[in-house]
Amino acid sequence: xxxxxxxxxxxxxxxxxxxxxxxxxxxxxxxxxxxxxxxxxxxxxxxxxxxxxxxxxxxxxxxxxxxxxxxxxxxxxxxxxxxxxxxxxxxxxxxxxxxxxxxxxxxxxxxxxxxxxxxxxxxxxxxxxxxxxxxxxxxxxxxxxxxxxxxxxxxxxxxxxxxxxxxxxxxxxxxxxxxxxxxxxxxxxxxxxxxxxxxxxxxxxxxxxxxxxxxxxxxxxxxxxxxxxxxxxxxxxxxxxxxxxxxxxxxxxxxxxxxxxxxxxxxxxxxxxxxxxxxxxxxxxxxxxxxxxxxxxxxxxxxxxxxxxxxxxxxxxxxxxxxxxxxxxxxxxxxxxxxxxxxxxxxxxxxxxxxxxxxxxxxxxxxxxxxxxxxxxxxxxxxxxxxxxxxxxxxxxxxxxxxxxxx
Numbered sequence: 001x002x003x004x005x006x007x008x009x010x011x012x013x014x015x016x017x018x019x020x021x022x023x024x025x026x027x028x029x030x031x032x033x034x035x036x037x038x039x040x041x042x043x044x045x046x047x048x049x050x051x052x053x054x055x056x057x058x059x060x061x062x063x064x065x066x067x068x069x070x071x072x073x074x075x076x077x078x079x080x081x082x083x084x085x086x087x088x089x090x091x092x093x094x095x096x097x098x099x100x101x102x103x104x105x106x107x108x109x110x111x112x113x114x115x116x117x118x119x120x121x122x123x124x125x126x127x128x129x130x131x132x133x134x135x136x137x138x139x140x141x142x143x144x145x146x147x148x149x150x151x152x153x154x155x156x157x158x159x160x161x162x163x164x165x166x167x168x169x170x171x172x173x174x175x176x177x178x179x180x181x182x183x184x185x186x187x188x189x190x191x192x193x194x195x196x197x198x199x200x201x202x203x204x205x206x207x208x209x210x211x212x213x214x215x216x217x218x219x220x221x222x223x224x225x226x227x228x229x230x231x232x233x234x235x236x237x238x239x240x241x242x243x244x245x246x247x248x249x250x251x252x253x254x255x256x257x258x259x260x261x262x263x264x265x266x267x268x269x270x271x272x273x274x275x276x277x278x279x280x281x282x283x284x285x286x287x288x289x290x291x292x293x294x295x296x297x298x299x300x301x302x303x304x305x306x307x308x309x310x311x312x313x314x315x316x317x318x319x320x321x322x323x324x325x326x327x328x329x330x331x332x333x334x335x336x337x338x339x340x341x342x343x344x345x346x347x348x349x350x351x352x353x354x355x356x357x358x359x360x361x362x363x364x365x366x367x368x369x370x371x372x373x374x375x376x377x378x379x380x381x382x383x384x385x386x387x388x389x390x391x392x393x394x395x396x397x398x399x400x401x402x403x404x405x406x407x
Contacts, residue, residue: 092270
């Protein structure tokens with residue numbers, strides 16, 4: 001993959017190091033991802049669904065579906081010899097046949113597996129979103145530093161232009177153009193601050209940030225790019241998006257098994273103790289619930305349809321994940337390729353060219369308008385480099401996501 005020589009750390013670290021202005025609550029990339037996994041609200045909600053599924057398993061594991069039934073009756077009977085009290089007392093328990101309990105347990109366990117996979121998928125998406133917001137914040141911080149530096153340089157150029165105007169060396173037009181360059185740099189810096197505020201706000205929202213100080217992402221984008229190089233992809237079949245559908249198909253099969261088990265009758269066993277006309281008796285009781293009407297038609301029909309749909313969806317998702325991974329890898333490769341020409345051919349001599357242009361202007365060999373054009377080009381090159389680095393870093397995150405290694 002292109003980019004194995006990435007990146008020129010001298011400039012990159014200078015641009016993407018922590019800024020004293022924003023160093024309120026330093027937050028590293030690894031810390032942000034750990035917080036996403038442990039405290040992000042959406043992850044907590046997804047994990048709570050696993051507990052719901054475990055509740056279903058607790059019910060499925062009960063040995064008897066129905067509770068014991070106690071019947072009792074008593075009343076007076078008038079005989080020729082006098083009044084007596086007759087009574088009946090019985091206890092019975094119904095038993096299911098066809099291994100319905102096993103089918104319910106299998107369905108509940110499949111439900112837990114499905115919710116676990118859904119939770120994993122939700123956590124991976126949150127981690128991806130946090131990573132992107134983190135990169136956006138770093139990118140905006142770099143833009144702010146470049147534009148503030150450009151603003152300072154523009155003010156210096158204006159001071160020089162004003163002095164030369166007062167000395168009669170240049171026209172008022174040059175002074176006005178220099179003043180406009182300051183306004184442009186200031187405006188762009190404010191816009192970059194807005195971008196950073198938006199990225200920090202997104203990061204706080206995703207992490208449910210409660211600290212009084214805003215998070216201040218620290219680090220450099222080159223590390224995020226390198227993380228996408230030479231990774232080993234996770235098999236598509238092992239991805240949580242696929243595993244959730246596998247579990248759903250298993251859950252449907254358990255429903256089919258349960259429905260078919262309703263074709264077996266329910267048996268009830270018990271005993272009765274009674275006294276009738278003064279005579280006591282004890283009798284065993286056997287009851288059979290015949291499956292004439294409810295034979296699990298709904299469970300079987302919906303289970304078959306659900307299993308078929310889950311299998312179709314699994315095939316579609318596996319194909320989609322594979323295609324997305326290929327596209328993400330190609331995008332990442334191209335994004336890295338977009339960084340390399342600037343880094344290789346432009347950045348090494350950029351500062352020297354700036355110094356040369358400044359000296360040429362100071363000695364009168366370069367007009368102010370030409371100096372401002374050159375400086376705008378220098379700033380645009382740095383901003384383009386920051387943009388290319390940021391987009392390559394996000395492409396790296398998306399490639400790791402698509403490859404199944406970001407979790």
